[in-house]
Amino acid sequence: xxxxxxxxxxxxxxxxxxxxxxxxxxxxxxxxxxxxxxxxxxxxxxxxxxxxxxxxxxxxxxxxxxxxxxxxxxxxxxxxxxxxxxxxxxxxxxxxxxxxxxxxxxxxxxxxxxxxxxxxxxxxxxxxxxxxxxxxxxxxxxxxxxxxxxxxxxxxxxxxxxxxxxxxxxxxxxxxxxxxxxxxxxxxxxxxxxxxxxxxxxxxxxxxxxxxxxxxxxxxxxxxxxxxxxxxxxxxxxxxxxxxxxxxxxxxxxxxxxxx
Numbered sequence: 001x002x003x004x005x006x007x008x009x010x011x012x013x014x015x016x017x018x019x020x021x022x023x024x025x026x027x028x029x030x031x032x033x034x035x036x037x038x039x040x041x042x043x044x045x046x047x048x049x050x051x052x053x054x055x056x057x058x059x060x061x062x063x064x065x066x067x068x069x070x071x072x073x074x075x076x077x078x079x080x081x082x083x084x085x086x087x088x089x090x091x092x093x094x095x096x097x098x099x100x101x102x103x104x105x106x107x108x109x110x111x112x113x114x115x116x117x118x119x120x121x122x123x124x125x126x127x128x129x130x131x132x133x134x135x136x137x138x139x140x141x142x143x144x145x146x147x148x149x150x151x152x153x154x155x156x157x158x159x160x161x162x163x164x165x166x167x168x169x170x171x172x173x174x175x176x177x178x179x180x181x182x183x184x185x186x187x188x189x190x191x192x193x194x195x196x197x198x199x200x201x202x203x204x205x206x207x208x209x210x211x212x213x214x215x216x217x218x219x220x221x222x223x224x225x226x227x228x229x230x231x232x233x234x235x236x237x238x239x240x241x242x243x244x245x246x247x248x249x250x251x252x253x254x255x256x257x258x259x260x
Contacts (some may be wrong), residue, residue: 073114
């Protein structure tokens with residue numbers, strides 16, 4: 001981010017010209033914000049569909065495998081159509097296909113500037129970002145979207161935290177980049193192909209490799225040669241930075257457009 005004076009999102013964009021949903025208070029009550037690590041924040045939404053609706057536009061702007069959407073302003077309906085055609089499904093399954101989300105602040109800000117069809121899920125994101133910026137000022141931050149703050153399986157939290165560290169800690173990124181460069185070439189090639197086939201853009205391949213190898217791989221990755229050996233190195237590097245997650249909840253200052 002640059003060092004311009006801080007303005008709220010609502011001062012920079014125009015709100016949608018309609019009233020919020022009648023159940024907006026119930027929707028907002030399902031959304032919680034936490035700081036889980038210095039400069040890394042987590043939006044916790046247990047409802048998969050709601051979490052996807054809040055994050056989808058910004059995630060696809062950041063790392064879509066399609067140049068039609070990555071780094072571009074796009075309408076919600078156009079992405080839904082594209083995704084249904086891509087998945088060869090009559091229904092929109094985005095919330096079933098993706099569970100965790102991760103976004104650097106500069107990408108969020110860039111996306112906000114080019115949204116052609118602001119909706120109330122965008123306004124929810126605007127309020128979240130405004131709340132974070134009240135705490136961070138003009139400093140960079142990273143935002144993740146997850147479904148829990150605790151529980152038996154913390155793999156999703158750690159996976160998204162690994163993305164946050166990659167963005168926010170030069171020391172962490174340098175260490176994991178070194179580990180990537182020292183991977184067995186066949187292991188690296190197999191991981192790269194699998195991640196590309198999952199629908200990630202070229203710009204996040206290394207980030208995804210380190211996150212999966214540091215915090216847990218998918219079942220079809222387990223068949224890659226030397227993958228278990230590679231995981232040890234990445235996990236040890238991750239553990240040097242994260243020993244225990246401590247979550248501090250931050251009340252979200254919902255924008256005026258969401259309080260009607």
